[in-house]
Amino acid sequence: MANPGVSQRxxxxxxxxxxxxxxxxxxxxHTRMVIALGTAWVLEGLEIxxxxxxxxxxxxxxALNMSSTQxxxxxxxxxxxxxxxxxFFGNLADKMGRRKLFMVTLAVxxxxxxxxxxxxxxxxxxxxxxxxxxFIAGMGIGGEYAAMxxxxxxxxxxxxRGRVDIGISGTYWGGAILGTLGTLLFLNELPTDVxxxxxxxxxxxxxxxxxxxxxxxxESPRWQVMHGKEEEAEKSxxxxxxxxxxxxxxxxxxxxxxxxxxxxxxxxxxxxxxRVLFSQYPTRSILGATxxxxxxxxxxxxxxxxxxxxxxxxxxxxxxxxxYLIAFAAGxxxxxxxxxxxxxxxxxxxxxxxxxxxxxxxxxxxxxxxYLGVLTALTQxxxxxxxxxxxxxxxxSAYLTxxxxxxxxxxxxxxxxxxxxxxxxxxLGPILYGALIGDGADxxxxxxxxxxxxxxxxxxxxxxxxxxVDAEGKSLEDVTRPLSSVQKAGKTISETPGxxxxxxxxxxxxxxxxxxxxx
Numbered sequence: 001m002a003n004p005g006v007s008q009r010x011x012x013x014x015x016x017x018x019x020x021x022x023x024x025x026x027x028x029x030h031t032r033m034v035i036a037l038g039t040a041w042v043l044e045g046l047e048i049x050x051x052x053x054x055x056x057x058x059x060x061x062x063a064l065n066m067s068s069t070q071x072x073x074x075x076x077x078x079x080x081x082x083x084x085x086x087x088f089f090g091n092l093a094d095k096m097g098r099r100k101l102f103m104v105t106l107a108v109x110x111x112x113x114x115x116x117x118x119x120x121x122x123x124x125x126x127x128x129x130x131x132x133x134x135f136i137a138g139m140g141i142g143g144e145y146a147a148m149x150x151x152x153x154x155x156x157x158x159x160x161r162g163r164v165d166i167g168i169s170g171t172y173w174g175g176a177i178l179g180t181l182g183t184l185l186f187l188n189e190l191p192t193d194v195x196x197x198x199x200x201x202x203x204x205x206x207x208x209x210x211x212x213x214x215x216x217x218x219e220s221p222r223w224q225v226m227h228g229k230e231e232e233a234e235k236s237x238x239x240x241x242x243x244x245x246x247x248x249x250x251x252x253x254x255x256x257x258x259x260x261x262x263x264x265x266x267x268x269x270x271x272x273x274x275r276v277l278f279s280q281y282p283t284r285s286i287l288g289a290t291x292x293x294x295x296x297x298x299x300x301x302x303x304x305x306x307x308x309x310x311x312x313x314x315x316x317x318x319x320x321x322x323x324y325l326i327a328f329a330a331g332x333x334x335x336x337x338x339x340x341x342x343x344x345x346x347x348x349x350x351x352x353x354x355x356x357x358x359x360x361x362x363x364x365x366x367x368x369x370x371y372l373g374v375l376t377a378l379t380q381x382x383x384x385x386x387x388x389x390x391x392x393x394x395x396x397s398a399y400l401t402x403x404x405x406x407x408x409x410x411x412x413x414x415x416x417x418x419x420x421x422x423x424x425x426x427x428l429g430p431i432l433y434g435a436l437i438g439d440g441a442d443x444x445x446x447x448x449x450x451x452x453x454x455x456x457x458x459x460x461x462x463x464x465x466x467x468x469v470d471a472e473g474k475s476l477e478d479v480t481r482p483l484s485s486v487q488k489a490g491k492t493i494s495e496t497p498g499x500x501x502x503x504x505x506x507x508x509x510x511x512x513x514x515x516x517x518x519x
Contacts, residue, residue: 011263012486013230013263013264014259014260014261015233015261016256016259016260017221017222017225017233017234018258018475018477019254019258020241020254021154021155021221021222022158022475023157023252023254024157024241025244025249026157027243028247029240029243029244030155030156030157030164032216033155033156033217034152035213036213036217037151037152037168037214037217038148038152038167038168038171039171039206039210040106040141040144040148041168041171042172042178042206043141043144043175043203044141044175045172045174045175045177045179045329046175046179046182046203047109047113047175047179048176049175049176049178049179049180049325050182050202051075051134052075052307053179053183053187053322054199054200055071055074055075056318057192057195058071058074060192062191062193063193064121064122065122073131074130074131076427077131077134077135077138078134078135078137079138079423079427081134081136081137081141081142082141082423083419083420084139084142085105085139085140085141085143086142086143086416086419087270087413087416087417088143089104089139089142089143089144090143090147090412090413090416091270091412091416092104092143093143093147094150094268094412094413095267095269097219097220097227098151098154098219098220098223099151099217099218099219101143101146102151103211103214103215105139105143105144106207106210106214107140107211108143109139109140109144110204110207110208110211111136112134112136112138113137113201113203113207114200115129115136116134116200117198117200117201119133142419145416145419146412146416146419147412149399149415150220150403150412152164152165152168153165153411154220154221154222154411155220158473159344159473160344161400161404161476162341162343162344162348162397163340163344166336166339166343166397166400167336168396169396169399170332170333170336170337170340170392170393171333171336173332173333173392177329177330177333178202180322180326180329181326182198182199183199186198186199187199188319218236218239219232220236221236221237222408223408225264226262226264226484227267228264258475260477260482260485261485261486262482262485263484265409265484267409268409268483270417272409272410272483273413276406276410276414281405283467284405284406284469286467287401287405287463287464287467287468287469288398289421290459290463291356291397291463292402292418292421293426294456294457294459295356295394295398295457295460296395296423297425297426297429297453298363298391298395298429298453299391299395299429300429301429301433301449302388302433303328305433305434306324307321307325308437309380309437310324312437313443314376315377316377324381327385328388330385331384331389332388332391332392333392334389335355335389335390335391335392336393339355339390339393340393340396343397343472344472347470347472348400348401348468348472349464349465349468349469351397352394352461352464353468355390355393355394355397357457357458357461358390359387359391360458360460360461362386362387363387363391363454364450364451364454366383366384366387367450369383370447370450371447391457394457394460398460402418404480405479405480406480407482408477408482409482409483409484432449433446436448436449
């Protein structure tokens with residue numbers, strides 16, 4: 001019997017699956033899905049914090065007795081692993097599906113970070129071993145970003161997409177708080193050679209729990225239908241709808257006019273993505289790259305040198321610095337969680353440009369106060385908590401932007417590419433600001449550096465204001481037409497079981513649209 005979702009003559013699929021996803025009310029299924037997938041950011045925050053906290057311990061004779069150069073290289077190796085993992089697993093997520101990859105990438109991280117804890121010395125073979133495990137852990141986390149953001153954006157109803165994406169990105173700072181508290185306990189209360197190992201095992205223990213939760217998540221039905229897997233897509237959306245109904249929700253009928261027509265095609269790789277970025281969506285590419293680069297530079301510049309400022313400029317003992325970091329992280333965590341819903345209600349363009357601009361202006365004010373020498377460690381931390389309350393929401397919106405503005409067929413790869421670009425530029429921040437801090441005696445240089453970061457954030461605000469896309473409340477297919485799309489289905493389609501539509505031949509031609517018009 002012929003598959004009712006596919007036209008036998010043309011191979012065109014007419015589907016209501018995107019509309020069926022977007023019309024769902026929020027339910028416990030969505031909450032479980034967000035918790036299961038969103039932990040990627042918690043793990044990243046935890047991993048970065050632990051690695052930074054134990055850096056000094058690793059150079060002690062009671063631990064591994066590594067040189068400062070060897071310890072510093074660990075962060076670089078981890079960063080390179082993230083970039084490689086994002087690009088490699090991002091391609092596979094678009095080719096093989098979201099579910100397979102968000103299981104694989106979490107397992108890769110678990111193995112890499114877990115094995116790091118079993119480094120047994122500072123001889124050359126063990127140093128190579130430790131670098132390899134840090135690279136593997138970085139690959140897992142980098143791959144998580146691409147697979148996880150793709151899955152979440154394609155499974156969350158349109159009206160909730162902004163707040164969910166931004167809130168999830170903000171949980172990085174929840175991981176940072178957990179990592180700081182964990183290392184305070186392990187490094188201060190346990191033997192040196194035991195504490196740092198347990199620190200690296202914090203993330204893997206959490207990852208094991210999350211792996212079991214993720215086992216019950218379905219594949220993205222959007223990805224499935226775009227790749228010609230109509231029956232699997234129907235099973236996935238039916239499972240989600242049944243999960244929602246079990247909680248007492250009555251699902252509204254789907255407007256047949258919201259159907260999309262696609263012609264499933266083979267996997268599209270990075271060559272297609274390059275064509276999409278530079279030919280079809282050049283202004284969106286400029287927008288995504290600008291938002292990602294500016295926020296990455298700001299965060300890498302401030303966060304990774306925060307302890308240096310506290311100890312060298314304000315004379316805070318290194319043992320007390322983590323408590324200031326917890327306060328800083330709390331401000332960063334609160335911003336996305338409290339402001340996230342405004343990106344869906346007030347709108348993307350206003351909120352993204354507003355948070356970038358406000359954080360930039362406030363940072364400029366703090367730079368002036370820092371230069372005048374009127375700030376203390378406490379007031380500096382309070383100011384940065386306020387600044388990064390807004391900056392964190394803005395930075396999280398950069399990930400939202402690059403994950404929703406490109407076609408579903410290359411979404412994970414697009415996320416990976418912009419993530420890699422941001423990481424490469426962001427890596428310049430700690431080097432530059434470390435040099436500006438020096439011995440902490442010259443405030444002028446560092447104040448100028450803060451003004452530079454403030455100006456860069458204002459550039460991001462301007463670009464968003466000019467090039468931003470009003471994607472709030474819109475289906476992903478309305479924000480960006482799929483590459484497989486034939487055209488928007490007409491209003492005469494009748495809803496039938498299965499994919500929610502019947503197969504048809506392509507209707508009459510319509511006037512062509514400009515490349516960057518929404519689908």
